[in-house]
Amino acid sequence: AEGGQDTDPTDNSELALRLVVVGAVGDQSGFVGCHRIADGEAQWQVRGLEAVPVCVAADGRWIYAGDDAGRVTVYRATDGQQVWSRQVHTKLVTALVVLPGGVIASADWGGKIVLSRQxxxxxxxxxxxxxxxxxxxxxxxxxxxxxxxxxxxxxxxxxxxxxxxxxxxxxxxxxxxxxxxxxxxxxxxxxxxxxxxxxxxxxxxxxxxxxxxxxxxxxxxxxxxxxxxxxxxxxxxxxxxxxxxxx
Structure with missing residues (x-):
């Protein structure tokens, strides 16, 4: 599993700090989950994904997950609703980072880095x-x-x-x-x-x-x-x- 940190910019309480976890469950299907760090409570989980998410990034509003099939999927941070999913790479996504100006950067197993519109x-x-x-x-x-x-x-x-x-x-x-x-x-x-x-x-x-x-x-x-x-x-x-x- 891979973890990331997400903070709601509109909420200054300690419960706004969230832990985002992605990976595979027992049947090897993929999952994405969001938990509050302060009390460990699961806010939401998405299970049964065909591809396994292996890296994650977040910006307070959206959560970005890259999977082993080369797709990048964006979820709404508040409830896990999928916003979009796109075949950005042909190989496993190894890293993601959110950039200013509505851009995300992602990288893959073959050495390619892609700048995409958020x-x-x-x-x-x-x-x-x-x-x-x-x-x-x-x-x-x-x-x-x-x-x-x-x-x-x-x-x-x-x-x-x-x-x-x-x-x-x-x-x-x-x-x-x-x-x-x-x-x-x-x-x-x-x-x-x-x-x-x-x-x-x-x-x-x-x-x-x-x-x-x-x-x-x-x-x-x-x-x-x-x-x-x-x-x-x-x-x-x-x-x-x-x-x-x-x-």
Whole structure:
């Protein structure tokens, strides 16, 4: 299963914070579920999906799920009502991120990144520079132009200007980048298959530091407001690491 965080922008109570979970149930059919974090209550669930959702993104109003058949499906966050579903990719969708201006970016197992219109999934542009599957996507909107970051099993992390439809630069690592997290508009942290963390300055295209995460594998990373990086192996272990001294 894959999880994501969703917040209702019109509700400031702690019950507005929701956990979105996607994956497969016992019969291997797909499901999408939304739960309130404060009390664990399930707000809604969609079960019996033919394809299994494997990645998720949310923006407060809508929940975006990418599945193993290459489709991206959008659900209304309040009740799980399907808004649209579209065959955006021909391969498994590996990552999703919501961009400003009514755009979503999605990536797949074959290394393709697609920019789509939020309201209906129509393709705006696509990139095929990654030579293997894209492991993660991230964005930084507090800067002009908007920055999109990607990491891949081809060992590259890449910086894009999606509004200009162009690749700006990339860093070639010595091994696959199995995931990444955006620290700010300049710095990202990527993970290798051994569980090491690589702190990267994308403006200078350099790895500034490498350190072990303390985990045998990094499944997911998240920067939290206390300026900490949470690192999970996808099983039961979570590490909390400082990020301030890497900036």
């Amino acid at each position: 309201r209906d999934g129509a393709e705006l542009h696509s990139f095929q520079q990654h030579r293997d599957r894209v492991s993660d996507l991230g964005a930084w909107a507090q800067q002009n132009p908007l920055r999109l970051f990607s990491s891949g099993w081809d060992g590259t992390v890449r910086l894009w200007y999606p509004e200009q439809f162009r690749l700006v630069r990339f860093v070639q690592l010595n091994e696959p980048a199995v995931g990444m997290e955006v620290i700010d508009g300049r710095h990202i942290v990527a993970a290798n298959p051994q569980g090491d963390l690589l702190w990267i300055d994308m403006d200078s295209a350099q790895v500034t530091r490498a350190e072990p995460s303390g985990l045998s594998y990094v499944h997911a990373m998240l920067v939290v407001p206390s300026d900490r990086l949470l690192v999970s192996d996808g099983l039961r272990h979570v590490r909390s690491l400082p990020v301030q001294h890497h900036r």
